[in-house]
Amino acid sequence: MSESGGDAPAFTVAFQGEPGAYSEQATFELLGRNSVKAIGHASFDDAFMATNKGEVDLLMVPIENSLGGTIHANCDLQLQYNFFIIAEHDFRVRHCLMALPGTKKEDLTKIISHPQALAQCDSYIKRLGNRTSKGHPIGEAAYDTAGSAKMISDGKLAGVAAICSELAADYYGLEILDRGIEDDQNNFTRFLLLRCNPVRIPPGIPSKTSIVFSLENNAGALFKALSVFALRDIDLTKIESRPCKPDIVDRMERQFWSMGGMLAAGSRPGVFAPGESGKRRKLDGGGMSNYRYIFYADFQARADDPNAANALHHLQEITSFFRVLGSYPRGGALVGLENIGPRVMPIVSSTAAVGRKKKIGIIGFGTFGQFLAKKMVMEYDVFATSRGDYSAVASNFGVVWCSTLADLLEQRVDVIILSMSVLSFENEVRKLAKGVAAMSGGAHRMLVVDVLSVKCHAKNTMLALLPESCDILCTHPMFGPESGKHGWRGLPFVYERVRLHDAPDCEDFVKWWEKQGCRMVDMTCEVHDECAAGSQFVTHFTGRVLESLGLKTTPINTKGFESLLQLVENTCKDSFDLFFALYKYNPNSAQQLKSIEDAIANVSQQLREKVAGGQA
Secondary structure (H helix, E strand, O other): OEEEEOOOOOEEEEEEOOOOOHHHHHHHHHHOOOOEEEEEEOOHHHHHHHHHOOOOOEEEEEEEEOOOEEOHHHHHHHHHHOOEEEEEEEEEOOOEEEEOOOOOHHHOOEEEEOHHHHHHOHHHHHHHHHHOOOOOOEEEEOOOHHHHHHHHHHHOOOOEEEEEOHHHHHHHOOEEEEEOOOOOOOOEEEEEEEEOOOOOOOOOOOEEEEEEEEOOOOOOHHHHHHHHHHOOOOOEEEEEEEEEOHHHHHHHHHHHHHOOOOEEOOOOOOEEOOOHHHOOOOOOOOOHHHOEEEEEEEEOOOOOOHHHHHHHHHHHOOOOEEEEEEEEEHHHOOOOHHHOOHHHOOOOOOHHHHHOOOEEEEEOOOHHHHHHHHHHOOOOEEEEEOOOOOHHHHHHHOOEEOOOHHHHHHOOOOEEEEOOOOOOHHHHHHHHHHHHHOOOOOOOOEEEEEOOOOHHHHHHHHHHHOOOOEEEEEEEEOOOOOOOOOOOOOOEEEEEEEEOOOHHHHHHHHHHHHHOOOEEEEOOHHHHHHHHHHOHHHHHHHHHHHHHOOOOOOOOOOHHHHHHHHHHHHHHOOOHHHHHHHHHOOHHHHHHHHHHHHHHHHHHHHHHHHHHOOOO
16 A cells, blocks of 8 residues: 655545556545545555545555546446445546666666557557657566556666656656657546535535336336436436446345335435336346346436436336445536545644543433443443433433433533434423523534434424534434444435534544444435335334234244244334334335225235135
8 A cells, every 4th residue: 555645634534556557646636635635545446445444545446548548447346335426527648757866768678568558559669669769668467557657666677668657757866758648638537536424415506316226127127227317318328237246236136125125325315116127136047147237327417306216216216226326516626525524534623632532422222322322431421311210220321310301401411312202202302492592602513413213303303493503413323222232333224414614523423433433324304214115114104013913822833934933022012102103103014005995905915806706
């Protein structure tokens, strides 16, 4: 791994290659040389892994070249690591010929570079051979363009030239013998700037969205998929199909279906569910199952643009897998980097400030509030209040108990977590709003976070009642004391940044959940509730129905029946009030209930019709 860049950089950016690589030059063109620390890695895999581990803030990778085509390895890695495109940059590739200072072109015996660079300069090398005194110089493949310059510099290789970027000559002290030696002047590489979270694009900025999807092998399937854009006059700028590694497709589809047939897309619409025709079907024999094709497409609109969102919802009806790779500004514009979080900004603070623990207040210290406090007290100063007296429990956890909400607010906490029932949520938010307004010394900025299992109700209530001094983050940790008793790694944490004035504080809090190992799902509250109606509500409804049937264990239980008994036990541990809240405060649940009733009636009718028809 190698590093380069100016002092006190705002961002760290991973790229593949040695210092002076074209990827690094493209990084500087897009972000500015003094704004970033560019960190080179030996392979694309290493660069993606470093970004995934949080060792760097951003990742710059080439995705396609106007002459060489798509770089499929990076497409696969982006799917594997679930990163999001936040910017693009068209980089004009200008190859330079360089050697040790004092070297003449006629003295060259060998030219080294990456095989693709040698191929792109083949005619120039042949013309050069006709003018040299030593005959045609031999082209020799090396592992990297900038690496070739490094080899010449380190080994003091006389009579050897490298083909690489002008930036490499600066790094390795080589003399440029010729510039622009590529055979085709139309040599551009499209680079993508990636990170773990998507950006939110303000209205009015020309944007592009990249998606990936797969289709069943049905006649006209691709025509139907493309028609969702044509019918709405959405400009597709790219469409490409390719076979993908079966293990990658299988993993994506498993993730897709693990969320009830939906996958977090990360851009503003976030999630889309496949329709009936999009369900994956296993193929019986034949060669078709050996080839899993996926389609990449770009279109000129934000994913949350109403017209585009309708197209994407239409597309989901005919896909077996679907994901938004990112919505981002067109033409190399940048947005959203200022919200990346404190770990990428130059930190200037006093020693006292560095040592101060952040304060978290928990309103609602029941089972779930206590569950959160046990973990948070290891890193934060935690304060709690509730309608009941939990002072003894709080003391055992190392939590400071506050007998009233006013007492908690006087602690001037940085974050308030609302951990009460859905039914009492609005009333408690009203109390909080009044308490903030009455704070002695005036209100100070704080982040208010809910952990409700219904999100639009929480979002709309907080936006309507909380003053502007309160930033708002809607979350749903989709686990609890039972499912999270052995750790939180891999468990989903859904969140939406709703209203932010102090983005770094919010990102610091979100990062805490990521450090616990949670699977981070950036999803709008609207999409969450749509998903929850088809998964969480259905699960609780099924458990309640089976409980009403009075199912009991038998001496001949099957595994399937054991699963049903376990479902009853798990769902009925929760109060009926929670089940009722999932229905009352999620408008999608009413439609889901109607669908369940229709499905039961349909299956029942099929059975009765079969009996009436006298079929065995």
